[in-house]
Amino acid sequence: MKKKEVIVVGGGLAGLAAAMRLAENGCHVKIISVTQVKRSHSVCAQGGINAAVNIKGEEDSPLIHTYDTIKGGDFLGQQAPILEMCLSAPLIVQMMDRFGCTFNRTPEGNIDFRRFGGTLYNRTAFCGASTGQQLLYALDEQVRRFEVAGQIEKFEHHEFLRLIQDKEGIARGIVMMDLFTLKLDVLKADAVIIATGGPGLIFKKSTNSTFCTGAAVGRLYMQGMKYANGEFIQIHPTAIPASDKLRLMSESIRGEGGRIWVYGDSTKSIETAEGKTIPCGETGKPWYFLEELYPAFGNLVPRDIGAREILRVLELGLGVEGRDEVYLDVTHLPEEKVHKLESVLHIYQKFTGEDPRKMPMRIAPAVHYSMGGAWVDWPAADDPERMKRFRQMSNLTGCFVAGEADYQYHGANRLGANSLLSCIFGGLVCGVEVPRYIDTLTSSYSDLDKDSFKAALHLEEEFQKDLLSRKGKENVHLLHEEMAQLMVKHVTVKRNNKDLAATLNALKVIRERYKNITLDDQGSHLNQTYIFANQFRSMLEMAMVITKGALLRDEFRGSHFKAEFPERDDENWLKTTIATYDPNGDEPVISYEPIDTPYLKPIHRDYTKAKRIKPKLENIPENIQLPL
Template sequence: MTELTAPQGVDADYYRVGTPVADTKAPAGPIAEKWTKRKFDASLVNPANRRKLSVIIVGTGLAGGAAGATLGEAGYHVKSFCFQDSPRRAHSIAAQGGINAAKNYKEDGDSIYRLFYDTVKGGDYRARETNVYRLAEVSANIIDQCVAQGVPFAREYGGLLDNRSFGGVQVSRTFYARGQTGQQLLIGAYQALERQVAAGTVEMFTRHEMLELIVADGRARGIIARDLVTGEIETHLADAVVLASGGYGNVFFLSTNAMGSNVTANWRAHRKGAYFGNPCYTQIHPTCIPVSGDHQSKLTLMSESLRNDGRIWVPKRKEDCDKDPRQIPEADRDYYLERIYPAFGNLVPRDIASRQAKNMCDEGRGVGPMVGDFRRGVYLDFSDAISRLGRSAVEAKYGNLFDMYARITGENPYETPMRIYPAVHYTMGGLWVDYDLMSNIPGLFVTGEANFSDHGANRLGASALMQGLADGYFVLPNTIRDYLAKGPYPKLDENSPAVAEARQSVDQRVRTLLSINGERSVDSFHKELGHIMWEYCGMERTETGLMKAIDLIRSLRAEFWRNVRVLGSAETLNQSLEKAGRVADFLELGELMCIDALHRRESCGGHFRAESQTEDGEALRHDDQFCYVAAWEFGGNGEGGMGAPVLHKEDLTYEFIQLKQRSYK
């Protein structure tokens, strides 16, 4: 039963308030014993019965690929889906820097508890303690598993694994494979997955996109997918559905995500009743290559590990901004992170590094070419590191990143400082899940970046790979068995109303998109949405800006359904049609993100609310009012497609870590 109340003030027009989320189903007891207890209490499935139980997994990145492999090894019948031509393409592959694990190889005071503490603090005290502790607890197992699979992590001359440090922490706990850690981890998971394909436990569906969730008798029972090659609309049924479909940063059009990264699987599930947790929590990554022009289709990240040896600066004087940086003397440079945050310097968390870069450019001290009225870039300078360590040592550590930078910009970063600017990189928000990673729809599990659970309002570097693999290898396989043990669930007929309704809605949508035949391309709508989101729901947000954004998105969405042009047919490979469906969902998600941002009248993590700052311009949280997860229920189909969403609050209780205003000074 949902009790609805109207919020106060301007918010009243945008959303309604429902009953709080009562229970996240984490076991009681000391935090270090919760996961052991949960694993013991979760029902077991006899090996002989596993093959009678089926699981659909959407997405083959670290979270989905690892889960598919592990559930296949256990003997369940897995159906795995990806929109790319091979599971090895998933965007986890692009992660560069590394993966955290509390191995304490450096004997520098690391521990499970410290990784837990750092992650909660880094998330600005908006993550759930129980989940984060578990993440830290299984982190060491991940490294063991990956090494056994043959992941070639960096090693020292003695043959032991090497570690480096990353933003927001003071220990070296990051394992890495040059600047290609995500690639190597994903290839490990991919190979494990393909091994199960060969073993017959995993059925692989490449070039397939999930377009609808099937919910029958209150349970998630399958998906409707489109074969992107033949255009066929297919029904796939199972005992449980796992969404491991990644993040939704592409709502901003320009982001570090892959071209195909999208929110459709998540959004379709949201429309079927799954709560969306903290949709406005977006990570803007500080070290990306700046935008060079209007043609740009994506932004490229330079690993944050560069901040270990690179020093960030802008000229002290505006007049110096168009000078050759090598001609600007030391005294005229402002190493602003080292100045403002002497304890952490260039290794402050991502949100802080990004906002300060924006502040410098807003003050008119940005560098690089003018884009609009601003120079949007700051220097990341390796000249000190090169003179201290030698060029070859720098090359060994970061060679591929330097090459990538040179290729994209046409500049040589060994000789002139890199230019960097923040870009949308990761979304901490996602579908709401309980301790078991199950959404509020029984049988629908959500893992990796697609869920909201572990990073609060800001994710620390090298934590996404950790979470994806923790969920996929170790957490989900242990929690989903408790649900599957109660199955097999009653066989669902392909002609049952739940299936027929889902199929029909997909058919209808595809037909509609192809029949509008308007005047604007899908990309033009996507770009316009991206501009709105970046301007009003990006690094800094205001009440008036967000209200304006909501109006703009609503009218853009109306125009989309009136004026989009999608050519071709539904019966072949049709990339415009694929994009159109994804952008249609982004146009709805964007509005929910703005409503979430509007209601959260505090600054926290990557979300800076201009009305909520300290005297010296730092983010100001309001723990008394906002120490909760905002879990949004779909508001139904109102006029223009969406009724006012319903806010369910999950209060965050900190039993083990004391809430503090973050300080990296």
């Protein structure tokens, strides 16, 4: 075989980590990105990256990190990859430190760690409030070394449109589009890695970059890729309310001592997690409701809990000046803590005109992250099939997925600062598994006749002609607005089956109306309307996956809450939702896969008590090979 050729779609942390490790393992890599690599959405991550290094002498460990992650995900995460991720975390932070990532330091010169949500330990390494940017830049420096050596090529401002498969269904390349000229082209490879992030734009207003459409994974779903746990969408408790876009106010603010509050009203009451009814603070005085409801974790409860409690307080009419906002306060913090938050506080001041050092910030929950994603394989370290299967590979042979685009690490709710970790870890695993997969191939893309490549390109050329020639009455941006309003209203914090069923039917209607759109611009130069209209087709399919998964799951688990089903139901719902595209049907086909719980059996998810425990994880495999 010729030199191993690999395509990496996505230039964020997962994509760059994969590209770096692939190049180290002798592969030639082509990186495809819709934007400049250093503007990928990973750059927006503020808070930190988790690793149980135990610098502060708290007796923290990777096994406790594993416990917190499994519990935080309400036991829907895949325990084998979670364990290996948490074991790798200290090595990943040390690797990034060696690469020159500018982590904050203690007076002794050690990497500093702060506390984040869902844990009682200080295990979050951080670079002020711009951790994602610093990690991304450090990885890009490594990638550029291989770029100069000719081992890595970048195709920035290009978009993935289609996976090219041979007659056996094996990935052999992609069809991509130049976003400046709409020119379609084929890239050939022995394997493809998808690292394209989440689908935040489905909800329009989110903390995600506007190019986080979910379109790439949606297109693969329409080609037969299984999509897992789509219904689990994380709502971040703290973002700046706005009419255009929601800007994240990092959990690091609360990690440094920021407090959430509203003015109390003793005539109103609220029920605690233990079933007690308490007054809503003292009338006219600040009520720190998270600290009262969850005295152990306070403002650092897991995000699903924080967002729901803020919503409950807003529903009681206690929002700031009657609006759907609460206060996030740092005015009491000493200067050394405020200094660590400089970049994120600057964002607030820039977009509101208010100085958060002098007055409390006004914040509200916002769509933030998708725990669901492409189904990928992961044989455990002690699985006899470990070396016959390939970690991070989807059900489409030769197509791997990593980062927010996959599903297995976060279950029903992601803990803060685990996202950057899972991105880098998943990318590194791909960098190990893909060369091993290519070694098993009996033929290369170069042995294939040209017909498979021509056929895939022809399909996209025909769709482009069709879309550009449509002269209907519908506007794709208005259809997007309608879809987003439905999704935000009915498929975020609070859900019910009546509204979910109505939303699913409404999405079907929007899909029919999409066939009747018109494009005012038929040009081929910088045609943003065409680009979005092309993306919107698969965004609609992803919206239906999210909605139908939520409709069918009749329980309360993590970010998925239905008032009519207020309890977690392990007997019936401790299982992964699998959505499959049906080209002949009008909605996703849903099936389920049982969750394996080899290390930690489900327990009650309690965040009211302050007790550091040494969890008893069982059946931990020996001699686990980590990708570092």
